[in-house]
Amino acid sequence: MIKTDALIIGAGPTGLFTAHQLKLIGLDCEIVDNLDKIGGQCIELYPDKPIYDIPAVPECTGEELTNNLLNQLKPFDIKFHLSERVEEVKKDSDNWLVKTSGGNSFQTPNVIIAGGVGSFEPRKFPPKECEKFENKSLFYSVKDKNIFKGKTVSIFGGGDSALDWAVELSKESNVNLIHRRDEFRGAQATVSKMYKLKEAGKINLFTKYQMANVHGEQKVETIDIKHDNNDFKNLKTDYVLGFFGLIMQLGPIANWGLNLNKKTIEVDTEKFETNQKGIYAVGDICNYPGKLKLILSGFHEGALAARACFKLARPDEKYRFEFTTTSTNLLKRLGKKE
Amino acid sequence: MAKITYITHNDEKHIVEVQNGLTVMEGAVQNDIPGIDADCGGGMACATCHVYVKDDWFNKIPKKEDGEDDMLDMAFEPKTNSRLSCQIIVSDELDGLEVNIPSKQA
Numbered sequence: 001m002i003k004t005d006a007l008i009i010g011a012g013p014t015g016l017f018t019a020h021q022l023k024l025i026g027l028d029c030e031i032v033d034n035l036d037k038i039g040g041q042c043i044e045l046y047p048d049k050p051i052y053d054i055p056a057v058p059e060c061t062g063e064e065l066t067n068n069l070l071n072q073l074k075p076f077d078i079k080f081h082l083s084e085r086v087e088e089v090k091k092d093s094d095n096w097l098v099k100t101s102g103g104n105s106f107q108t109p110n111v112i113i114a115g116g117v118g119s120f121e122p123r124k125f126p127p128k129e130c131e132k133f134e135n136k137s138l139f140y141s142v143k144d145k146n147i148f149k150g151k152t153v154s155i156f157g158g159g160d161s162a163l164d165w166a167v168e169l170s171k172e173s174n175v176n177l178i179h180r181r182d183e184f185r186g187a188q189a190t191v192s193k194m195y196k197l198k199e200a201g202k203i204n205l206f207t208k209y210q211m212a213n214v215h216g217e218q219k220v221e222t223i224d225i226k227h228d229n230n231d232f233k234n235l236k237t238d239y240v241l242g243f244f245g246l247i248m249q250l251g252p253i254a255n256w257g258l259n260l261n262k263k264t265i266e267v268d269t270e271k272f273e274t275n276q277k278g279i280y281a282v283g284d285i286c287n288y289p290g291k292l293k294l295i296l297s298g299f300h301e302g303a304l305a306a307r308a309c310f311k312l313a314r315p316d317e318k319y320r321f322e323f324t325t326t327s328t329n330l331l332k333r334l335g336k337k338e
Numbered sequence: 339m340a341k342i343t344y345i346t347h348n349d350e351k352h353i354v355e356v357q358n359g360l361t362v363m364e365g366a367v368q369n370d371i372p373g374i375d376a377d378c379g380g381g382m383a384c385a386t387c388h389v390y391v392k393d394d395w396f397n398k399i400p401k402k403e404d405g406e407d408d409m410l411d412m413a414f415e416p417k418t419n420s421r422l423s424c425q426i427i428v429s430d431e432l433d434g435l436e437v438n439i440p441s442k443q444a
Binding site: 041045046049117123124126157158159179180181183185210228244245247248249263293 | 375378383385407414415417442444
């Protein structure tokens with residue numbers, strides 16, 4: 001059981017700056033994120049796209065913003081728990097008990113949800129039948145490539161993941177690559193490599209086709225793919241891989257007894273607290289009259305939620321407002337003064 | 339101003355007037371039309387405002403720009419007449435546009 005003053009769910013820009021604010025006022029915190037990297041939507045959706053509306057930063061990409069925020073956190077020691085999804089949040093007298101998919105448990109008076117639009121999950125094949133084979137012979141990521149040795153693998157998608165695996169697996173497997181159009185959005189070098197392998201008969205390429213159905217008893221045996229012109233093909237296959245990127249899902253947050261409005265959580269604008277005492281929501285996931293889904297709003301919301309955390313984490317102390325320019329306390333925490 | 343018809347997957351028709359300059363996605367979200375999630379808020383970064391544009395309209399509206407097809411690769415059941423509604427900007431010329439909303443966005 002990990003005890004902390006505040007647990008932040010989400011390592012996007014809002015979660016990172018909220019951590020900064022907590023540490024600055026002398027609270028400790030840990031951060032959990034379902035992604036395997038820090039940065040949230042900035043890193044997952046638009047790492048290379050410039051952002052022009054961060055105050056005092058005329059232009060920066062999602063990746064640069066994330067790196068700058070991490071730099072700002074350097075004076076502090078913050079523990080990140082990546083590739084873990086928060087599954088359960090339960091009341092335990094004055095604390096919340098939080099459990100993650102990675103087997104970690106936290107005891108904390110404050111939970112700050114900075115979850116964007118939920119956690120990132122792989123996008124799945126539309127046909128319902130696919131669920132039955134999921135994680136057995138149909139996958140959305142590769143954990144152990146050795147299982148494909150000598151087998152037929154049908155790979156769907158047109159991006160880098162699909163292309164990289166088609167090229168890699170073609171060495172020791174029979175590969176079908178299926179994509180809904182003729183253009184591929186992966187790196188040009190990989191696209192060329194894939195076409196060469198196709199010429200050499202190492203990859204069977206099916207463009208303008210999409211998944212229509214899967215057949216099999218215990219494992220996938222064949223799949224139907226459908227052409228834009230409504231022609232069907234049936235392919236024998238041992239495994240199916242789908243690479244359609246990630247989508248944000250609210251996931252378990254929906255079960256924590258919070259007031260929800262579509263995919264957002266209702267909060268007050270003083271503490272950014274939800275209807276549950278000690279649970280806050282900041283950034284894109286929170287909702288209140290006039291809410292703007294901008295990164296700058298997330299920073300403000302996180303700063304106020306952090307102050308609210310102080311009361312529950314240090315009930316016997318009084319929070320005093322201080323500036324980083326003048327406060328010896330704050331400068332010490334920032335490592336600028338002995 | 340353009341009158342736009344949004345048809346949900348169960349064939350419910352929602353006809354709304356959308357101001358010029360807004361996107362077809364914004365027209366749906368502001369009028370609480372179900373089935374358009376628009377998770378990323380219009381950044382062409384999520385493919386959850388996916389619609390099918392009726393064939394006669396598909397060729398009339400401004401063409402897809404770079405990147406839209408890349409995102410559509412990730413949409414739920416994309417077809418040849420798929421578009422991201424956040425990339426279609428409303429103008430008088432779009433008066434009468436009909437779009438179909440897929441059964442799911444993800």
